[in-house]
Amino acid sequence: MNDISRSIPKLDSVPKAFGNERYVNDIRYENALYAKTLRSPHAKARILRRRYPELPAGYHIIDHTHVPGENVVNIIADDQPVFAADRVTYYQEPILLVIGPDKRVVLKLMKDIHIEYDIEVPQFEWTDSVVHYHFTKGNLAKVKEQADKVIRREYHSGYQEQLYIEPQGMIGYHDGKQVILEGSLQCPYYVKNALIRTLNCADDYVRVRQATVGGAFGGKEEFPSLIACQLAVAIEVIRKPIRLIYEREEDVESTTKRHPSHITMTAYVKDNEILGIQSEVGLDGGANIGLSGVVLSRALIATTGVYTIDHLDVTGDVYRTNTVPNGAFRGFGAPQMLFAVEMFMHHVAAELKVDALAFRQRYLAKQGDHTSTGGTFRDPIIMPEMLSRVLDESDYLNKRERYASPDSHRGIGMSWVLHGCGFTGSGEATHIKARVKLHKRTTDEVEILIAAVDMGQGVKTTMTKLVATILDVPMSQVIYDNPDTNFVPDSGPTVASRTMMIVGGLVARAARRLRDEWNAGEDQWIEERYVQPDYIKWDETTFHGDAYPAYSWGINIVEVEVDPATYEVTVLETWNIYDVGKAIDEQVILGQADGGQLQGLGLGYLEVMNHKQGVIQQRNVTDYIISTSVDTPPMHNYLMDNPYPLGPYGAKGAGELTLVGGAPAVALAIEQAIGKEIHEIPVTPERIMELMNDE
Amino acid sequence: MVKHIIPNSLKEALDYMDGHYTTIVAGGTDLMVQRRNWAELPPTFTSDPVYVFHLSELNYVNEDDKNVYIGAVTPMSVLLDHPATPQLLKDAIAIIAAPGLRNMATIAGNIGNASPAGDSLPILYALDALVRIQSKSQNSLLPIAQVIQGPRKTILDNNELITEIVIPKDPFTFQMFRKVGGRKADAISKVSFTGSVRIEGKHVTDLRIAFGAVAPTVVRVRDIEMEYEGKTVKQLQQQVKSLQEAYATYIRPIDDQRSNKEYRMNVAMNLLEQFISSLKEE
Structure with missing residues (x-):
């Protein structure tokens, strides 16, 4: 049999390159109406009165009074209303939809709506903690007493915008029996469950279909539920096809972003050894909690990164502020934490005047070590082999020495990262309970029925390949259409680097059963359900046990040059090595490696976003700077096999791993180039100037 | 309602513009962004657009x-x-x-x-x-x-x-242009520097310096240039601090979503210094 990693053409490449894929904005229904969102002009206010204009025939205003069920978007915390009712808590919060056949009339009606507000003082400081977690490992109080040195640093990270090419959008209609929505989304069942709650309807009254997704990066995890609920309410009232497609600036100003963070780390040291670490993590949740608690737990669990530290005291808070709600973004809290811990290990080494590489190697986790939450790294850890390979390829040691003089204006930085695969804690077993189905038609074509969404990451290609390989049939005999909740079971959301490892694992099991039970020409159905391995134990109140079933590992090395006149950073070259268990398709993983790294580097040095009084200042692709091809360095990516026994062919998670180490690697490289400690990302030229001028 | 005018000649364009309130559309690369509208609706002009790109x-x-x-x-x-x-x-x-x-x-x-x-x-x-x-x-x-x-x-x-x-077509012996944007391509300038000189023997006989994006309009100050023209390259290089001070009063950058005043001022001065120190006697 061929090695499954051997690349095949990605199934969506040709249709996408030729413009033949239909994204949500390409779906046209006859007589569809246009919906536009009226939004809050204030960061915090009570709504006192509304005066709506008289509506011409065929035009509608849909607001909170039309919601048949609960005026709540079903996320995790119930704090996002479908439509603001009596108060607004962030700038651009949606209040109502104006709907009609002519966009010009819709815009005119928007202007004629008068809402009277009682403006309140908004909260922008991080003081209102709405989620608080605390856990310990070992006994930090005891080792504090033994310490001969205490080293403390504070780290900060800013917003990051997903900036998917295709803005948020959804289109829907009523077919007499069901409200049917088609949209750009990652989680068909999140949307469906939200609709059931908002419409207060039977399970089979709503149907959610995934349109081809033009990028998501977590931005289409929970947010699409909001516009889906709004649109469904409107369809329920108006009973006509309606489209709700965001403009770019509307999308950037009003949709979820990566949480800004403040992280304080304190190391208790004796004889140049870290005895224990205390971390205090703060995230800006924005106006709603939403998923922020889950993002915070992933951050906290990553508190020691790839290192084994025996004594820990970890606290975390999500702060509510009157700013746009923050939410899911590739990495999900880990990028902020890994930035902090990677910088911190270097800063501790520097303060102890010891070699950072040797110092870090002493703490690098080994198989059998206890994780930050007292779980166990059960599977082999091949970081030493990965390290030796990537050090060679990059000539890191020589360059690190050569760039030690600040006159070189060059630097090289290296981050070590891991990423827990799948949902945090017992989420897979208790919340998601994934189900998958395979359907063999009488034609012997096999249909993959899962709720996983191809958003460009390649899951259509890899799932199809997985099934075709196991069944030993041609790819063309396996069918994987965009998920439609009328047909696919709930295999869970397309998030958390879980799709291949968890869903693919179930699909592989189903395919093996089908292979064994194969009856040519017969209609056959196979279903598989997720069963958590017995040895995985997690207590979500104490944060104790195995937070993840498996971990993927990576090393990023980044070389930069800093212009001493303009403080601009040029990323010269990067070297990256990953253990994702086993690549189901090498090219697909290398695609993740390129894209993930650019997004990770962007977080580290390029992508600036901030708010002023709750108003996002970089609202479009002109002002929000992401890498162009000219900024993109040569990226050398290497994969090393380390098959995970429960993953299909040994596959683990891959999508997020490639992002999480980019920021610390580039920050460490810049740190060497300018000879100053860096505590804040993105490391912009403006910040580099301040650091360089600060003697 | 505005009228969209597509003239057949320059004369037709000028004739129409005489007596009508108009907006000229050449490539439209800035204008169409400024006048953008909800997707699928025409841009929002308040005066008659006159299209000239095809002339x-x-x-x-x-x-x-x-x-x-x-x-x-x-x-x-x-x-x-x-x-x-x-x-x-x-x-x-x-x-x-x-x-x-x-x-x-x-x-x-x-x-x-x-x-x-x-x-x-x-x-x-x-x-x-x-x-x-x-x-x-x-x-x-x-x-x-x-x-x-x-x-x-x-x-x-x-x-x-x-x-x-x-x-x-003035004869220059050395020229430098530096644009500093948020990234290496497709970026709006935070600050830019342009320098042009003619050096004859040891002497700087023509000096031109312009800064972009650091004031309401481009900063070019003929008085400062004339003060330094006629000096030798060495003198100019020795006096770079006073040259920087002279420009500092004309450079009035702003804080915005792309950068801040301090950065723009600092970089403008650094680039000026870099330009002057790169000059060589002919």
Whole structure:
């Protein structure tokens, strides 16, 4: 049999390159109406009165009074209303939809709506903690007493915008029996469950279909539920096809972003050894909690990164502020934490005047070590082999020495990262309970029925390949259409680097059963359900046990040059090595490696976003700077096999791993180039100037 | 309701502009963004757009012994490839936006739009470019600094059209252009620096310095330049601090979503210093 990693053409490449894929904005229904969102002009206010204009025939205003069920978007915390009712808590919060056949009339009606507000003082400081977690490992109080040195640093990270090419959008209609929505989304069942709650309807009254997704990066995890609920309410009232497609600036100003963070780390040291670490993590949740608690737990669990530290005291808070709600973004809290811990290990080494590489190697986790939450790294850890390979390829040691003089204006930085695969804690077993189905038609074509969404990451290609390989049939005999909740079971959301490892694992099991039970020409159905391995134990109140079933590992090395006149950073070259268990398709993983790294580097040095009084200042692709091809360095990516026994062919998670180490690697490289400690990302030229001028 | 005017000739355009309130659309690369509307709706013009990009009589690059003549609708991508285009202008165009945009954008549009961050403008200031402005009855040639009055403000009357840019062929021995944007391509300038000198023997006989994106309009100060012209390269290099101080009063940058004052000021000064220290005796 061929090695499954051997690349095949990605199934969506040709249709996408030729413009033949239909994204949500390409779906046209006859007589569809246009919906536009009226939004809050204030960061915090009570709504006192509304005066709506008289509506011409065929035009509608849909607001909170039309919601048949609960005026709540079903996320995790119930704090996002479908439509603001009596108060607004962030700038651009949606209040109502104006709907009609002519966009010009819709815009005119928007202007004629008068809402009277009682403006309140908004909260922008991080003081209102709405989620608080605390856990310990070992006994930090005891080792504090033994310490001969205490080293403390504070780290900060800013917003990051997903900036998917295709803005948020959804289109829907009523077919007499069901409200049917088609949209750009990652989680068909999140949307469906939200609709059931908002419409207060039977399970089979709503149907959610995934349109081809033009990028998501977590931005289409929970947010699409909001516009889906709004649109469904409107369809329920108006009973006509309606489209709700965001403009770019509307999308950037009003949709979820990566949480800004403040992280304080304190190391208790004796004889140049870290005895224990205390971390205090703060995230800006924005106006709603939403998923922020889950993002915070992933951050906290990553508190020691790839290192084994025996004594820990970890606290975390999500702060509510009157700013746009923050939410899911590739990495999900880990990028902020890994930035902090990677910088911190270097800063501790520097303060102890010891070699950072040797110092870090002493703490690098080994198989059998206890994780930050007292779980166990059960599977082999091949970081030493990965390290030796990537050090060679990059000539890191020589360059690190050569760039030690600040006159070189060059630097090289290296981050070590891991990423827990799948949902945090017992989420897979208790919340998601994934189900998958395979359907063999009488034609012997096999249909993959899962709720996983191809958003460009390649899951259509890899799932199809997985099934075709196991069944030993041609790819063309396996069918994987965009998920439609009328047909696919709930295999869970397309998030958390879980799709291949968890869903693919179930699909592989189903395919093996089908292979064994194969009856040519017969209609056959196979279903598989997720069963958590017995040895995985997690207590979500104490944060104790195995937070993840498996971990993927990576090393990023980044070389930069800093212009001493303009403080601009040029990323010269990067070297990256990953253990994702086993690549189901090498090219697909290398695609993740390129894209993930650019997004990770962007977080580290390029992508600036901030708010002023709750108003996002970089609202479009002109002002929000992401890498162009000219900024993109040569990226050398290497994969090393380390098959995970429960993953299909040994596959683990891959999508997020490639992002999480980019920021610390580039920050460490810049740190060497300018000879100053860096505590804040993105490391912009403006910040580099301040650091360089600060003697 | 506005009327969209697609004239068949320059004359037709000028005739219509005489007596109508109009907006000129050359490449439209800035204008269409400024007037953007909800997708699928036409841009929001408040006066009649007059489209001139297709007028071939305004699409040319010519030269004689003294000058280069650039027709107003010549796309930047054509200028980038044309042998007569001054090198500094090529340097600037090469990093303006991206190739698709350069196929549409014009330097006359940069002038008409008068953005403080327009990247071709500091070059035109440094090269003493002249701008031909025509109306139905008038035809005048004005220095660029007189044409641009402030951010998005020009001297042009409603019935006037920029038809040509004239760039004198002055002999320079060293030139430098640096644009500092948020990234390496497709970025709006945070600050830009243009320097041009003629050095004869030991002496700097012609000195031109222009800063972009650090004040309401391009900063070029003839008084400062004249004070230092005639000095030797060595003298100039010794006096770089006082040169920087002289410019500091003219550089009045702002804080915005792209950068801040301190950075713009610092980088402008660093680039000036870099330019002066790179000068060599001939």
